[in-house]
Amino acid sequence: xxxxxxxxxxxxIALITSLIFPxxxxxADPLPSWNxxxxxxxxxxFVTAVxxxxxxxxxxxxxxxxxxxxxxxxxxEAPMYTQLMFAFDRVKAxxxxxxxxxxxxxxxxxxxxxxxxxxxSGKKGILEIAMKTHAGMTTxxxxxxVSDWIAKAEHPTLxxxxxxxxxQPMKELILYLQANGFxxxxxxxxxxxxxxxxxxxxxxxxxxxxxxxxIVTEFKMKDGKPVLVRQPKIFxxxxxxxxxxxxxxxxxxxPIASFGNADxxxxxxxxxxxxxxxxxxxxVHHTDAQREFAYDRKxxxxxxxQGIDNAKSGGWSLIDMKADWARVFSK
Amino acid sequence: xxxxxxxxxxxxIALITSLIFPxxxxxADPLPSWNxxxxxxxxxxFVTAVxxxxxxxxxxxxxxxxxxxxxxxxxxEAPMYTQLMFAFDRVKAxxxxxxxxxxxxxxxxxxxxxxxxxxxSGKKGILEIAMKTHAGMTTxxxxxxVSDWIAKAEHPTLxxxxxxxxxQPMKELILYLQANGFxxxxxxxxxxxxxxxxxxxxxxxxxxxxxxxxIVTEFKMKDGKPVLVRQPKIFxxxxxxxxxxxxxxxxxxxPIASFGNADxxxxxxxxxxxxxxxxxxxxVHHTDAQREFAYDRKxxxxxxxQGIDNAKSGGWSLIDMKADWARVFSK
Numbered sequence: 001x002x003x004x005x006x007x008x009x010x011x012x013i014a015l016i017t018s019l020i021f022p023x024x025x026x027x028a029d030p031l032p033s034w035n036x037x038x039x040x041x042x043x044x045x046f047v048t049a050v051x052x053x054x055x056x057x058x059x060x061x062x063x064x065x066x067x068x069x070x071x072x073x074x075x076x077e078a079p080m081y082t083q084l085m086f087a088f089d090r091v092k093a094x095x096x097x098x099x100x101x102x103x104x105x106x107x108x109x110x111x112x113x114x115x116x117x118x119x120x121s122g123k124k125g126i127l128e129i130a131m132k133t134h135a136g137m138t139t140x141x142x143x144x145x146v147s148d149w150i151a152k153a154e155h156p157t158l159x160x161x162x163x164x165x166x167x168q169p170m171k172e173l174i175l176y177l178q179a180n181g182f183x184x185x186x187x188x189x190x191x192x193x194x195x196x197x198x199x200x201x202x203x204x205x206x207x208x209x210x211x212x213x214x215i216v217t218e219f220k221m222k223d224g225k226p227v228l229v230r231q232p233k234i235f236x237x238x239x240x241x242x243x244x245x246x247x248x249x250x251x252x253x254x255p256i257a258s259f260g261n262a263d264x265x266x267x268x269x270x271x272x273x274x275x276x277x278x279x280x281x282x283x284v285h286h287t288d289a290q291r292e293f294a295y296d297r298k299x300x301x302x303x304x305x306q307g308i309d310n311a312k313s314g315g316w317s318l319i320d321m322k323a324d325w326a327r328v329f330s331k
Numbered sequence: 332x333x334x335x336x337x338x339x340x341x342x343x344i345a346l347i348t349s350l351i352f353p354x355x356x357x358x359a360d361p362l363p364s365w366n367x368x369x370x371x372x373x374x375x376x377f378v379t380a381v382x383x384x385x386x387x388x389x390x391x392x393x394x395x396x397x398x399x400x401x402x403x404x405x406x407x408e409a410p411m412y413t414q415l416m417f418a419f420d421r422v423k424a425x426x427x428x429x430x431x432x433x434x435x436x437x438x439x440x441x442x443x444x445x446x447x448x449x450x451x452s453g454k455k456g457i458l459e460i461a462m463k464t465h466a467g468m469t470t471x472x473x474x475x476x477v478s479d480w481i482a483k484a485e486h487p488t489l490x491x492x493x494x495x496x497x498x499q500p501m502k503e504l505i506l507y508l509q510a511n512g513f514x515x516x517x518x519x520x521x522x523x524x525x526x527x528x529x530x531x532x533x534x535x536x537x538x539x540x541x542x543x544x545x546i547v548t549e550f551k552m553k554d555g556k557p558v559l560v561r562q563p564k565i566f567x568x569x570x571x572x573x574x575x576x577x578x579x580x581x582x583x584x585x586p587i588a589s590f591g592n593a594d595x596x597x598x599x600x601x602x603x604x605x606x607x608x609x610x611x612x613x614x615v616h617h618t619d620a621q622r623e624f625a626y627d628r629k630x631x632x633x634x635x636x637q638g639i640d641n642a643k644s645g646g647w648s649l650i651d652m653k654a655d656w657a658r659v660f661s662k
Binding site: 062065139183192193196206207208210214217218219225226228235241242244245248249250251252253267270271274 | 393396470514523524527537538539541545548549550556557559566572575576579580581582583584598601602605
């Protein structure tokens with residue numbers, strides 16, 4: 001009887017505590033937007049194993065590095081990468097000051113919304129669109145342009161802001177890892193200066209923990225003040241093998257957990273999983289045509305083919321969006 | 332009388348506390364190896380101003396970024412950059428497996444300790460020496476080579492390990508800034524993978540907060556495991572204007588305090604000081620021929636010329652090693 005009262009008291013205190021301190025409520029189930037089809041408990045077990053002092057798999061906090069791809073892993077990437085939508089919008093916004101663009105078949109295709117012609121222009125065309133819209137201004141100016149755009153732009157079919165089309169289960173995972181002493185990084189093929197202006201508010205990942213592709217910048221004095229001017233020249237492509245290379249260049253520690261969604265993330269997973277001790281690697285499989293999109297082996301964006309076939313031999317798991325996620329978007 | 336006893340009691344408690352908890356003693360004077368010729372109090376005032384919630388100069392912890400050059404700012408760089416001494420030692424260690432090096436005038440000069448001929452070979456010669464000794468192995472292998480070397484190598488005239496020739500006043504400054512919520516970064520012209528293996532133990536700065544020059548790496552599979560193989564090709568030179576560029580690329584936030592010792596650090600200082608709000612920039616002036624070395628305008632290493640002439644107009648201060656530092660080396 002005495003025990004029963006104690007138990008009841010404990011429960012009441014826990015309830016009151018969870019109401020006053022929402023963090024305690026999260027501690028009860030740190031991943032409420034995940035169903036448990038195996039992946040959820042695999043994550044929980046992994047984190048417990050590497051953070052328990054008495055565990056044979058214990059990892060010092062300094063070495064608890066987790067890396068996340070962005071497009072298709074943390075936010076929507078279909079039907080077209082968000083940064084490309086940004087570039088198309090920029091072509092249209094900048095066109096009035098560039099009458100000469102009408103003579104350029106690729107830019108003219110963008111202006112006419114002729115996506116077939118844009119696609120047909122291939123990598124060369126996309127690179128041209130990227131350089132025309134991403135270079136020629138200072139880093140501060142570009143950050144302002146991105147911030148203005150992301151505050152208003154809407155997804156073409158889901159009709160919501162892109163920052164609302166971030167994945168709630170992955171955001172919970174980031175916070176859960178952070179609460180357990182992990183340093184969480186984005187390692188994306190997307191432009192680092194395209195992500196930094198909004199990623200901290202969206203994911204709680206600060207600018208200095210965002211790794212991405214980038215173009216060359218030049219240091220110049222302008223009105224007596226130094227500026228960094230963005231040049232139409234690739235500096236680093238943080239994609240495929242570049243993700244492992246970027247992790248070593250920018251972090252200098254091997255992650256113990258990595259999360260992606262495409263074949264382009266495999267080298268990051270391989271680099272992570274090849275380290276000694278307990279590791280975790282997962283790929284989000286877009287299986288949910290109803291709530292988001294369903295695509296994999298033949299997709300233009302986030303192609304996932306080898307990532308499915310080699311999951312077992314490679315040692316990573318597939319997150320089944322439809323089955324594993326009770327909720328998809330953060331808003 | 333009662334007050335006097337209280338005062339005495341307080342002093343005794345402070346004394347006991349400082350003996351039991353050395354951190355409290357540091358809190359009393361966080362920079363004990365600094366004499367106060369103005370720079371010490373400037374540092375203390377700056378940190379108080381940006382960390383006091385009620386101060387008009389208050390800066391959020393997330394924005395408290397401080398950057399430090401390494402060679403000549405955090406450790407000895409005279410008579411020759413430590414990494415170059417490493418490269419010379421590596422040429423000698425590797426030579427038995429490279430009989431063909433005897434036909435190479437630059438490498439042969441290193442093998443014969445003919446420093447005049449090495450110097451005469453200029454940047455091209457130095458680059459060749461660097462590439463022969465820094466490329467061709469995996470990143471893990473290179474880290475091991477650096478660790479082995481730094482554990483044993485001694486400075487040619489000071490006859491002590493290089494990690495003992497780190498500057499105690501600057502180490503105190505790093506710890507003091509960290510204790511006040513700063514994220515401290517190294518931003519060096521030296522190789523990032525040459526610094527990472529030992530810098531955390533030496534300065535309490537983790538690998539992911541070290542920015543430096545680097546060479547291209549290639550992702551390869553070796554015995555079924557991924558490796559990153561160092562290539563004899565420059566990826567990024569984190570020197571002069573490259574320091575401001577590197578800060579933006581790797582951190583993505585503008586520092587509020589920067590410390591260097593050479594003209595090559597001026598762009599980093601300019602970039603730091605051009606930001607809004609209160610800022611701090613300082614250059615270590617090597618004025619102490621007795622305890623360390625005295626050099627500035629005409630030095631081959633750490634040339635400091637514009638840094639002296641433009642200190643006032645640029646808004647940075649000169650740290651006079653001889654006058655400002657009560658102690659130079661950490662051991």
